[in-house]
Amino acid sequence: MVKDKYSALWxxxxxxxxxxxxxxxxxxxxxYKNPKTKRKISLISPPLAxxxxxxxxxxxxxxxxxxxxxxxxxxxxxxxxWKKISGKRGGFITPEEEAKYQQRAREMLIRIEKHPGxxxxxxxxxxxxxxYYWLSEKENIILCxxxxxxxxxxxxxxxxxxxxKTGKNEEREDSLQLPIYYLLATNTQSRPVKKIxxxxxxxxxxxxxxxxxxxxxxxxxxLKIAKEIxxxxxxxxxxxxxxxCRFCREMEMAAKGDLEMVGxxxxxxxxxxxxxxxxxxxxxxx
Numbered sequence: 633m634v635k636d637k638y639s640a641l642w643x644x645x646x647x648x649x650x651x652x653x654x655x656x657x658x659x660x661x662x663x664y665k666n667p668k669t670k671r672k673i674s675l676i677s678p679p680l681a682x683x684x685x686x687x688x689x690x691x692x693x694x695x696x697x698x699x700x701x702x703x704x705x706x707x708x709x710x711x712x713x714w715k716k717i718s719g720k721r722g723g724f725i726t727p728e729e730e731a732k733y734q735q736r737a738r739e740m741l742i743r744i745e746k747h748p749g750x751x752x753x754x755x756x757x758x759x760x761x762x763x764y765y766w767l768s769e770k771e772n773i774i775l776c777x778x779x780x781x782x783x784x785x786x787x788x789x790x791x792x793x794x795x796x797k798t799g800k801n802e803e804r805e806d807s808l809q810l811p812i813y814y815l816l817a818t819n820t821q822s823r824p825v826k827k828i829x830x831x832x833x834x835x836x837x838x839x840x841x842x843x844x845x846x847x848x849x850x851x852x853x854x855l856k857i858a859k860e861i862x863x864x865x866x867x868x869x870x871x872x873x874x875x876x877c878r879f880c881r882e883m884e885m886a887a888k889g890d891l892e893m894v895g896x897x898x899x900x901x902x903x904x905x906x907x908x909x910x911x912x913x914x915x916x917x918x
Contacts, residue, residue: 635766635769635772636772637764637774639772640766640772640773640774641771641772641773641774641858641861641862641865642764642774642776643767643773643774643775643776643854643857643858643861644775644776644777644812645777645808645809645812645813646777647661647662647861648808648812648854648857648858648861649808650662650879651857651860651861652857653879654872654873654874654877654879654880655864655869655870655871655872655873656870656871656872656879656880656883656884657872657877657879657880657883658861658870659870660673660880660883660884660886660887661673661674661883663865663870664887666887666902669902671896671900671901671902672899672900672901672902673883673886673887673901673902673904674897674901674902674903674904675882675883675886675891675903675904675905675906676717676721676722676723676894676897676903676904676905677723677905677906678722678723678724678729678730678733679733679798679799680723681717681721681722681723681724681733682722682733682734682736682737682798683798683799684713684716684717685710685713685714685716685717685737686710686713686737686740686741686796686798686833687780687796687798688713688716689706689709689710689713689741690706690741690744690751690780690781690796691780691781692709693751694755694757694781694782695757698752698753698754701748701751701752702745702748702752705745706741706742706744706745707738707741707742709741710734710737710738710741714734714737718730719894720892720894720895720905721894721895721903723905723906736834737798740798740833740834743833743837744833746837747837747838749837749838749839750781750783750792750794750838750839751781753783753784754783754784754786755781755782755783755784756782756783756784756791756821756823757782758779758782758817758820758821760820762776762777762778763776763777763778763779763816763820764776764777764816764820765815765816765819765820767815767851767854767855767858768855768858771855771858771859771862773855773858773859773862775812775815775816775819775854775858776816777812777813777816779793779795779813779816779817780794780795780796781793781794781795781796782794782817782821783827784823785826785827788824788826789823790823790824790825790826790827791817791821791823791824791825791826791827792825792826792827792828792829793810793813793814793817793825793827793828793829794829794830794831794839795809795810795813795829795830795831796831796833797830797831797832797833797834798833798834799834800834800835802830802832803830808850808853808854810828810830810842810845811845811849811850811853811854812850812854813828814828814844814845814847814850815847815850815851815854818847825844826844827841827844828841828842828843828844828845829841829842830842882904882906885904885906886902886904891904891905891906892904892905
């Protein structure tokens with residue numbers, strides 16, 4: 633088969649997570665387009681908005697020389713990033729709610745400034761706007777994704793993958809996120825991956841090292857799921873196993889126009905939020 637990236641199935645950690653949670657959620661988040669506008673749809677919430685702003689600030693450091701990374705306070709850079717998700721665009725219903733999340737974001741960045749650690753070392757940047765490689769030419773499947781940070785390990789001429797976490801919950805041990813990033817880093821740049829870590833910046837002063845994945849096992853697992861998604865697309869079969877669940881329910885509401893649209897994201901998708909104030913009016917805790 634001739635390689636054609638435009639007809640290929642593109643998969644990523646986020647799309648695989650959607651699929652494993654609910655095939656219907658996968659469809660609504662990755663395939664469905666508003667028939668009136670021909671745009672894809674997405675949901676925003678305060679935790680997602682916080683993560684988006686903090687990641688933008690941290691990832692922006694990797695393109696700077698070591699001497700310039702902390703020349704300005706990260707909280708100053710946060711002000712610029714926060715403007716993109718302020719108000720309803722970030723899912724915030726009240727100024728008080730937004731202030732609470734913005735303060736959490738500031739505290740995370742202050743923690744990093746006090747304990748920069750690996751961020752003061754050389755970093756590797758993959759020369760692709762969206763890193764990707766052919767997971768299977770035979771199956772016409774591409775694996776893609778952005779890695780938060782690649783620390784350069786000079787003595788070994790290798791890299792250390794770091795994924796920044798802004799949430800309070802730990803990633804599950806069976807998560808495919810780091811295995812997918814391992815595959816991406818291995819296939820989109822020349823240096824071997826020698827370390828791989830999560831950094832829970834809401835609580836930890838340094839990354840937590842994790843066990844390196846088995847590349848063969850990781851590729852087999854990811855390809856197996858990708859084939860399931862490919863078959864579902866061919867059959868146009870994306871059913872929720874529970875006839876409506878927490879993963880697809882809000883997306884269904886957005887698709888039907890039952891949620892408030894608050895703008896567009898950088899990918900041109902329509903952004904929707906849940907009207908939580910209205911929900912409070914309609915219910916009461918006794």
